[in-house]
Amino acid sequence: MSEILHLSNVSRHFSGLQALRDVTISVNKGEVLGLIGPNGAGKTTLVNTICGVTPASSGVVTFDGKDITWVKTYQAARLGLSRTFQIVQPFAEFTALDNVAAAALFSHPGESLKSAREEARAHLAFVGLDAQANQSAATLTLAMRKRLELAKALAMKPKLLFLDEVNAGLNSAEVERATKLIHQLAAGGITIVMIEHLMRVVLNVCTRIAVLHNGQLIADGQPRDVIKNPAVVDAYLGQQYAQRNAARG
Amino acid sequence: MTRVNLALLILIACVASLPLFGGAYALRVGTIACMYAIFALSWNIVGGFAGYPSFATAAFFGFGAYATGILLNKGVPLSVAVIGSLVMCFLLATALGTVLLRLRGHYFAIASLSLVEVFRELVNNATDLTGGGMGLNIPLASGSGILADATFFFYAMWGLLLITAVVVMIVSASKLGFGLNCIRQNETASNMVGLNSTLYKSVAFGLSACFVGTAGGIYAAWVHYIDPSDVFDILYSVKPIVMALMGGLGSPLGVVCGAFVYLGLEEVVWRNYIQIHSGVLGVLIIMLLLFLPHGLISLRSGMFWRKAKHV
């Protein structure tokens, strides 16, 4: 399997607060990597650092063979890195269609607004929002906005997609639906890194799990093994979960 | 060509017929009307489309006025001098924009306001080049009688208005306009989808300055004498904002209507309340902001164009 993303001793501090500490990790093409850990562990900071929102204080980030430690956000986007936000960030006044068209338009210089809008329809259909294409983003429900966010991320034709808690705030049925979409995406060959708290989703979808705690990587490997790792149980999963899991065998 | 754009072009075309109806006074008012409309349209690019409340209009108006004035004094023909102002203002504003547009909200507003102060002081102190506080005398460009002079400058300003309006319409329908709209709604998301927001904002700032600067150049040639406190007047920065708010932020037709209505009110107030005219202007502003926050265009069939979102 070829490596698509590599972080080498990446650290990030915010005047006194060490958010990331010497994180070294690789992501291989076609993987679905689950990034888990308690709140404040640095998961979103890690994604922000890779995508150029907050540059690393030290360390090197390599993507697809290129050093992207210092690239700006929009450059990372054009290189093939795409992400969804934990708190959705739509263009509130635009229709769902234009939201997705914007993503298609600006991530690939040379596109025209017309062709971007055509492409947008396909992506909206994929996430099941074709009926809402001409509705303003502000009028959509949270679940729909999360799917819109996904459609936007996909319209960028990413090589690597970060999903930041796509399931937060969704009910079971909506979570099922989102998980199915993610399966489809993975089957389509996109490399995915997902920050997630719902363990059943993580175990269902991810081919590998990495665990962050206090900015440090404390585990990285096959899902079955990681969830049994005592350090992980201590920091995040909790004894109850471990016992339930052991009972299930 | 949308209906609204067509309406705007028709409105501008109607204004062109002004010299047929009036004498020197009408021409003077008409020239100022065109100038105000240029200010409003230009401001709208960075304030309405991109959502950055710029108070820098006066800075570039003054800069353009002095640029043309100085060039004319060196014997450069008027058309070249005015184009010189256009190009210089565009480049200067785009460059300054890369720095200033990193700021948001209040901070950007103050920084752009400070530009006016800094430019004025710089011009004040560069006495050899600009005449400093004594002002700058500008040679007469054409010389065949007062009315012919006035007509010439009216059409010069009107021509610039037409060009500005066309450029604004093109921008509005283009990728640039779409991008600015994205930036206004959610700058973080814009960057995330691959939009180089710094570039787009800077170009918008450059466009918002170049026609204002050119208008400054025409103004300088028209009045034959300028001094720093006259052209670098903060009011030139505030009036376009009031006009845009009056007419409806974001809509080119709206802001031009706002400019014309504002000028009408200004003329009426000036003639009748000269001693307290700035006070009356103040009252007007307050009434406007409290009772008609979405501008005159919001009265049209009860819908409003662009909400003055959190800038």
Add this chain to the structure above:
Amino acid sequence: MLAVQVLINALVLGCLYACIAIGFSLVWGVLNVINLIHGSFIVLGAYLAWSAYQWLGISPWYTLVIAAPLFFAFGYLLQQLLLNRVISAPVLVTLTLTFGLDLILNNAMIYYFKADYRKLTLSPPTGSISLFDVVVPVDRLIATASALALTGLLYLLLRRSKVGRAIVAVRLDRDAAVLMGVDVKSIYAIAFGLGAALAGCAGVLMALIFPISPLTSSAYLGKAFVVCVLGGLGSVSGALAGGLLLALVEGIGSTLIGPAHATTLSFVLLIIFLVVRPQGLLGRKGFE
């Protein structure tokens, strides 16, 4: 010694600058409103002192005491009746509104007092003291001391009184303050009133030192801006830090490149700080 004189001048001027700016800083920090009427409030305070002395023989020290509640009431009403309506509107609207209000106030002052410069000259004149080649006019010294006293009073108010704590709470986190049971609307009005009172009192002090005219209001406003950006918003220490820094830079700049450039220098400094460190020396980031 030139260097010491420049330093002493800067110290004295710095405290005066801080006094000019503190009301403005409070309003900006707490209400997130840039109050463009601030300069005119100061000039109005100066006129109050001048008129009281000129026509009623009331010494400026007494005027100071009268000015505070008068201006507080004025500011409070202004906020309640007008500014409150646009309190959550974007920057553009609040800036333009206060600009409009300033036009009215300024025009009114020009109408009634005329634009000519007036000077409040105390009789008998107070002279100046000189110590080791350093000369300081007494009126400036007393004004500085009063300015420091005023800022000290505000500091105590913000630290010790219930209202003061509420104001600081709203400044730090408006939403949290609401959840804590603070009546934010009334705090806004109080803060604005306080800002106006401080401006009025600053004006009374300025009357002792500088010539008075409605034309100077934008100069005071400009200084207040720069001090806030340099020092940080909403805090007394920020205003002092900003005021001292500005006075120092102006003083040194004047000595090195001439007094004509002092204003330009202050605005260039403003822009530099806005770009490099928008929260100022002592402020906290994120408050736009």
